[in-house]
Amino acid sequence: MSGRDYLGEFEHLIVLAVLRLGDDAYGVTVRREIESRTRRDVSIGAVYATLDRLEDKGLIKSQLGDPTPERGGRSKRFFEVTAKGVAALSRTRRALESMTEGLAAIRSYS
C-alpha cells in the first residue's frame, strides 16, 4: 500500500466535515464546521485547495448549485464524498488507531 492511500491531516478534517454536512457541504459550511469543531482558523483558500486535491484523487466529487442572491448571484459548489473517499477515510482511521493503540501518553490526553 502506498502513502497516497492515506489522507493527510487537513484532508482528513475536510472529508469528515463533508461527511458530517451531507447535502449542505459547500465551501462556507465546510470551513465553519472545521473552525467550530477544531477551533482552528481556516481560510477558504485552504479549504478549496484541499477540496480540489481530493477531487483530483477521486475521493470527493462536486456539482454546482443554483445562483443565490445572498451570494451576489454566484453558485454554490456542493461536495460529496465518494466510495473511494470513504475507503481512504477508513484506512487512515485504522492506521491511526493502530499507531495509537496502547500508548499511555495518548490515553492521558483523551
Place this chain on the structure above:
Amino acid sequence: MSAQDDFVQPPRLATWLLLLLASREPESIEGDLFEEFSGVVSRSGVAVARRWYWRQALHSIVHLFGSAFQTAPYSTLAAVVTGFLLGRLLFPLSEKAIFAVLERYGVFDHHFKVYVFFATNGVAISHVMTSMFVGCWTAFIAKKYGMIATIILVFVLFGMTGAACFVWIARGNTSMLFAPLPWTLLDWLAMLLGAAIIRNRRFASRAASSLR
C-alpha cells in the same frame, strides 16, 4: 441584514487577486467569500469585514501557491523552467528577425528615422509580444496552475533583473540603467496577460462542457 448592507461590496483588489489564482470554479469561491463577508458586515461592521476579507484572501493566496507545488510540483516547475528557456530563446530571435528585415529592405540607408524606431521601440515591442507568448506557453504547460506558474516566472525574472541592476550600480554604471525598465515592466505584465488569456479560455471551455 439592513438594506445598506446589500450594497457593501468586498474589496475588489482582494477578490481580483484571489480569482486570478483560483484553479477551479472561481465563481464558487467568490460566492462563498461574498456570503461570509455579508455575514461579517451584519455582525461587526464594514471595517472589520473588510479586514477579515483581506486576511482570508491573503491566507488563501498563500495556500493556492502551496497547493500548486504540493499537487503538481513537476508540471509547475517544468512550466516555469520551459517558460524561462523559451524567453531566452525567442528574445534574441525576435531581435534578429527585426534587424534582418531592416537590412533586407535597406531601411538604414533610405529611412533612417524608421530604422531608429524599429531598432529601439520596435525591438521593445517585439519583446512585449514575445513575453505574452511566453506567458501563454507557461500557463498552458502548467494547466490549472498556469497563473501561479507564470507569477513565479515573473518573480524569478524580477529577482534576476533586480540582481543585475544591483551589480550594475555597484560597478558605478548608472547611465542608461532606468531607460529600459518601463519596457521590462511591460514585458512582465504581458506575460501575466498571456497567462490570464489561457486561464480564461480554460475556464470558458470547462463551463461550456459542463453545460452540455
